[in-house]
Amino acid sequence: RIYERIDGDIEEKSAEKSFNLKKHGTIRMLEQRLSQDAEKNHRAFVAKMQDLKADIFGFGELVRAKEPKFWNEEIGTIQKWEEQFAELPVEIQIDFKIRRIGMKSR
Secondary structure, rough: OEEEEEEEEEEOOOOOOOOOOOOHHHHHHHHHHHHHHHHHHHHHHHHHHHHHOOOOHHHHHHHHOHHHHHHHHHHHHHHHHHHHHHOOOOOOOEEEEEEEEOOOOO
């Protein structure tokens, strides 16, 4: 399970897609869309790494450190972990928060 929190600011608004940022619920709607897009992109990236059997996230090291008995009895080698990693179910949750709107000049 991966949980990620992303904080961001809206510094400017383009005319391409006009959102009324003062309207109640607009910021929350944007946060939800950004969270969904990020989750989709993260899932695709994790799936790509699983296809390549490349645990660049260090999940195997975490399993080996936290559950050494399981690692020694069930996994044992990096090669076997690569096979396990390719089949590992990964849940992703991203919480995107917009902290402020607009720019301030100093």
